[in-house]
Amino acid sequence: xxxxxxxxxxxxxxxxxxxxxxxxxxxxxxxxxxxxxxxxxxxxxxxxxxxxxxxxxxxxxxxxxxxxxxxxxxxxxxxxxxxxxxxxxxxxxxxxxxxxxxxxxxxxxxxxxxxxxxxxxxxxxxxxxxx
Amino acid sequence: xxxxxxxxxxxxxxxxxxxxxxxxxxxxxxxxxxxxxxxxxxxxxxxxxxxxxxxxxxxxxxxxxxxxxxxxxxxxxxxxxxxxxxxxxxxxxxxxxxxxxxxxxxxxxxxxxxxxxxxxxxxxxxxxxxxxxxxxxxxxxxxxxxxxxxxxxxxxxxxxxxxxxxxxxxxx
Numbered sequence: 560x561x562x563x564x565x566x567x568x569x570x571x572x573x574x575x576x577x578x579x580x581x582x583x584x585x586x587x588x589x590x591x592x593x594x595x596x597x598x599x600x601x602x603x604x605x606x607x608x609x610x611x612x613x614x615x616x617x618x619x620x621x622x623x624x625x626x627x628x629x630x631x632x633x634x635x636x637x638x639x640x641x642x643x644x645x646x647x648x649x650x651x652x653x654x655x656x657x658x659x660x661x662x663x664x665x666x667x668x669x670x671x672x673x674x675x676x677x678x679x680x681x682x683x684x685x686x687x688x689x690x
Numbered sequence: 691x692x693x694x695x696x697x698x699x700x701x702x703x704x705x706x707x708x709x710x711x712x713x714x715x716x717x718x719x720x721x722x723x724x725x726x727x728x729x730x731x732x733x734x735x736x737x738x739x740x741x742x743x744x745x746x747x748x749x750x751x752x753x754x755x756x757x758x759x760x761x762x763x764x765x766x767x768x769x770x771x772x773x774x775x776x777x778x779x780x781x782x783x784x785x786x787x788x789x790x791x792x793x794x795x796x797x798x799x800x801x802x803x804x805x806x807x808x809x810x811x812x813x814x815x816x817x818x819x820x821x822x823x824x825x826x827x828x829x830x831x832x833x834x835x836x837x838x839x840x841x842x843x844x845x846x847x848x849x850x851x852x853x854x855x856x857x858x859x860x861x862x
Binding site for chain 1: 798
């Protein structure tokens, strides 16, 4: 089964890198969409079916924390898991993002294998819950 | 630096910080840029014309980091990061790659040095290399198969950091 993925990051080279790593990982990607911040992500989510969201935290306009807050309030995270990808691996940050509703957290650097394992874990949990 | 602005802790005296810098640089370059980085003697003739990025951090610690990538290493490393041929790398991608590399290195180093800290990183800005005073600065040069990288990181007094950080937002 191929999954649709939304990559949310204000850095174009980081979005390209994540696309590349997804391809290298062997994870089956169907449609792969991109957004430069939380506002663009909400627009994409209103127009497309997305299986999983990969989001940065620090972005202009609307950051990853606010995006998660909105998606949690709208109930989107019950059916569409979000994985945070960040340079910040401090304990406080990880706890805060999980409390906001992120189902996964990956700190940079990460390998294609760890990305695939994290995606399979969060999507497996979603599918097991019947969402 | 005026004595009243000196932080009480010097990164250049911290063995753990030095080991962390070496380990993180090697790990980041190998994992996300598909190349290798080994410690190299600091001979800075290469450094002044090379692209550099500067990033500030604040919170439980205040400081800044400078990264410089030698001109011959920029295109191969960017190409490797993006899955392109080195001849396809644009000026914009070159700059964005140096910024992204500085962001990843700084975030990973600080998170490993102080995992229980609360830190915010500024957006990396492209700049020119500066030789900071050796006292208080942890500086290392690394050799990759393509060229050289230089990294300097230091703590500064909060007032100095706030004055020099033009745009500080939360870490990405």
